[in-house]
Amino acid sequence: MSTNTSNAALAEWVNAVAKQTNPDQIHWCTGTDEENRELTELLLSDGSFKELNPETHPNCYLHLSDSQDVARVEHLTFICTSEEEDAGPNNHWMSPAEGHAKIDALFEGSMRGRTMYVIPYCMGPIDSPLSRCGVEITDSPYVVANMRIMTRMGSPALLRIERENTFVKGLHSIGDLSPERRYIMHFPEELSIKSFGSGYGGNALLGKKCHALRIASYQARNEGWLAEHMLILGLENPEGEVHYIAAAFPSACGKTNLAMLIAPESYKGWKIWTVGDDICWMRPGEDGRLWAINPEAGFFGVAPGTSKSTNPTALEMLYEDTIFTNVATTADNQPWWEGLDDRVPAKDWQGRDYDPANGPAAQPNSRFTVSSKRCGSYSEMAEAPQGVPISAIIFGGRRERLVPLVFETKSWAHGVLVGAAMASETTAAATGAVGVVRRDPMAMKPFCGYNFADYWAHWLSFTERADNLPGIFHVNWFRKDTDGKFMWPGFGENMRVLEWIVERCKGTVDAQETAIGFIPSTDDINVDGLSIDAEQMQELLSVDQQGWLGEVDQINEYLDTYGERLPASMREELHRIKQELG
Numbered sequence: 001m002s003t004n005t006s007n008a009a010l011a012e013w014v015n016a017v018a019k020q021t022n023p024d025q026i027h028w029c030t031g032t033d034e035e036n037r038e039l040t041e042l043l044l045s046d047g048s049f050k051e052l053n054p055e056t057h058p059n060c061y062l063h064l065s066d067s068q069d070v071a072r073v074e075h076l077t078f079i080c081t082s083e084e085e086d087a088g089p090n091n092h093w094m095s096p097a098e099g100h101a102k103i104d105a106l107f108e109g110s111m112r113g114r115t116m117y118v119i120p121y122c123m124g125p126i127d128s129p130l131s132r133c134g135v136e137i138t139d140s141p142y143v144v145a146n147m148r149i150m151t152r153m154g155s156p157a158l159l160r161i162e163r164e165n166t167f168v169k170g171l172h173s174i175g176d177l178s179p180e181r182r183y184i185m186h187f188p189e190e191l192s193i194k195s196f197g198s199g200y201g202g203n204a205l206l207g208k209k210c211h212a213l214r215i216a217s218y219q220a221r222n223e224g225w226l227a228e229h230m231l232i233l234g235l236e237n238p239e240g241e242v243h244y245i246a247a248a249f250p251s252a253c254g255k256t257n258l259a260m261l262i263a264p265e266s267y268k269g270w271k272i273w274t275v276g277d278d279i280c281w282m283r284p285g286e287d288g289r290l291w292a293i294n295p296e297a298g299f300f301g302v303a304p305g306t307s308k309s310t311n312p313t314a315l316e317m318l319y320e321d322t323i324f325t326n327v328a329t330t331a332d333n334q335p336w337w338e339g340l341d342d343r344v345p346a347k348d349w350q351g352r353d354y355d356p357a358n359g360p361a362a363q364p365n366s367r368f369t370v371s372s373k374r375c376g377s378y379s380e381m382a383e384a385p386q387g388v389p390i391s392a393i394i395f396g397g398r399r400e401r402l403v404p405l406v407f408e409t410k411s412w413a414h415g416v417l418v419g420a421a422m423a424s425e426t427t428a429a430a431t432g433a434v435g436v437v438r439r440d441p442m443a444m445k446p447f448c449g450y451n452f453a454d455y456w457a458h459w460l461s462f463t464e465r466a467d468n469l470p471g472i473f474h475v476n477w478f479r480k481d482t483d484g485k486f487m488w489p490g491f492g493e494n495m496r497v498l499e500w501i502v503e504r505c506k507g508t509v510d511a512q513e514t515a516i517g518f519i520p521s522t523d524d525i526n527v528d529g530l531s532i533d534a535e536q537m538q539e540l541l542s543v544d545q546q547g548w549l550g551e552v553d554q555i556n557e558y559l560d561t562y563g564e565r566l567p568a569s570m571r572e573e574l575h576r577i578k579q580e581l582g
């Protein structure tokens with residue numbers, strides 16, 4: 001019997017899982033440095049970790065995953081609610097009974113010959129009332145090593161669980177990593193997750209997407225808060241004021257980059273503080289504002305494209321204490337990926353000698369795992385139990401055409417519609433075709449644990465819950481010209497757009513009212529020092545009436561798939577836009 005906790009429900013669950021999965025040993029993770037040293041030794045000895053160049057990258061390790069296990073698998077991810085309607089057209093659904101039966105059959109004896117790790121973790125600062133705890137049971141030491149960086153893991157979390165007597169149960173086993181025997185199942189009504197057959201990121205680090213988004217969004221709805229796929233940043237101006245902004249972009253669409261932005265040289269005295277880069281939990285405070293925490297403690301970031309010029313803050317973090325997954329290596333065993341610099345790699349992400357004929361050297365969804373503490377722009381407010389007050393919410397996606405660089409919505413209800421109508425070209429963060437435009441409401445398509453229609457109604461209900469809600473904006477860094485080149489320089493230069501957004505929140509700059517929202521005049525976006533001409537700015541800030549009428553029809557069609565459950569005000573809002581477009 002397992003007696004490592006005074007919490008009866010936890011002890012009972014761990015024992016039941018051990019009986020089912022039959023591990024050789026059970027290890028309760030405490031989170032100490034000693035434990036991590038032993039774990040690292042183990043990962044090195046079984047070949048899961050390769051040490052990277054200790055001179056240039058001390059305490060950095062490379063993990064090469066199974067080549068069939070490199071991204072989230074949306075077609076194998078299920079929401080198992082009693083009623084199919086509660087999962088909604090946005091999710092794959094299975095009944096709880098069928099879900100348990102299917103996956104339990106796979107867990108039977110699955111940890112034989114392996115160690116079963118019990119990982120108590122806390123999502124959010126350990127002393128924050130907004131934080132929530134969970135326990136992940138896994139047979140993957142690689143998962144333990146990642147969870148140690150990504151969450152507050154170990155004894156302090158276990159103490160909180162014992163005090164509160166509630167936690168999300170996450171059961172994970174890598175099985176034989178066959179995509180044929182892989183499921184990611186969520187049981188929101190039971191606050192539990194079962195994941196089998198993948199060791200990768202969002203499929204396996206159960207605190208992240210499974211708990212902090214799918215389960216948490218369901219809990220948040222019942223309890224009056226929001227669990228979102230958003231970065232959180234603080235924008236400090238030369239006067240020393242800090243405005244906090246939360247932004248939802250789909251996977252691999254720029255959250256980590258924006259959260260760590262370095263202001264252009266001409267922005268003396270301006271600074272971006274990083275609170276979080278992927279997940280945001282928000283609730284109304286007594287002052288009527290939304291207050292947000294980052295439930296995570298580290299970054300699981302996209303490696304390709306990270307460089308001195310795009311994201312120097314991120315690159316700087318990655319020279320120590322970092323796990324790299326599926327990147328390439330140079331001849332002197334340094335990590336390397338496309339977009340880093342012009343060195344030629346020696347080995348690709350499958351450990352083969354690099355040959356361009358085999359495709360990119362680093363897997364397009366290769367990642368780094370690193371503690372927030374290593375981030376030069378990390379805000380101490382990320383540890384504040386009360387969170388940070390949000391001044392603006394930004395939605396955005398990858399849209400080659402039509403969608404302007406930035407616009408401000410006219411009301412909360414309009415903002416919710418714009419969030420719901422978000423669309424983006426798909427990326428390598430999930431398996432499947434890349435570059436296809438699909439609707440990705442609030443960047444939550446893969447992550448909302450219940451019916452989107454109910455989720456939008458929940459968003460709309462915030463006008464009754466809080467009387468000082470943030471403004472809602474939409475951005476698009478990804479417009480292309482007829483030659484297929486990005487029209488906006490992006491990255492650090494996005495500061496220029498953030499400046500306009502904050503000024504709008506303060507009421508210190510004008511805007512032009514259009515059918516789709518408030519748009520800046522070309523002179524209201526500071527382009528000093530950019531090689532962008534007036535004509536190009538005009539194009540980036542124009543509303544193509546015909547194009548938008550077509551977009552409105554497509555949004556209408558999409559919203560129709562939610563039927564009667566769709567909040568009426570969303571259709572009214574869309575109707576208003578159509579009328580105003582003329």
Ligand code: GTP
Nearest residue numbers: 251252253254255256257302304305429477490491
């Ligand atoms: P997840 O971790 O999957 O949720 O992704 P993310 O939203 O944090 O995306 P990330 O910041 O890692 O960016 C993903 C890709 O988008 C990288 O290849 C970046 O180089 C690219 N990117 C980010 N910001 C910009 C931008 O402003 N302009 C352009 N053109 N590309 C960008």
Ligand code: SPV
Nearest residue numbers: 072201202208209251429
């Ligand atoms: C995403 O895909 O949005 C990620 C990576 O942040 S994963 O953890 O795999 O979900």
Ligand code: MN
Nearest residue numbers: 229251252278
């Ligand atoms: Mn993400």
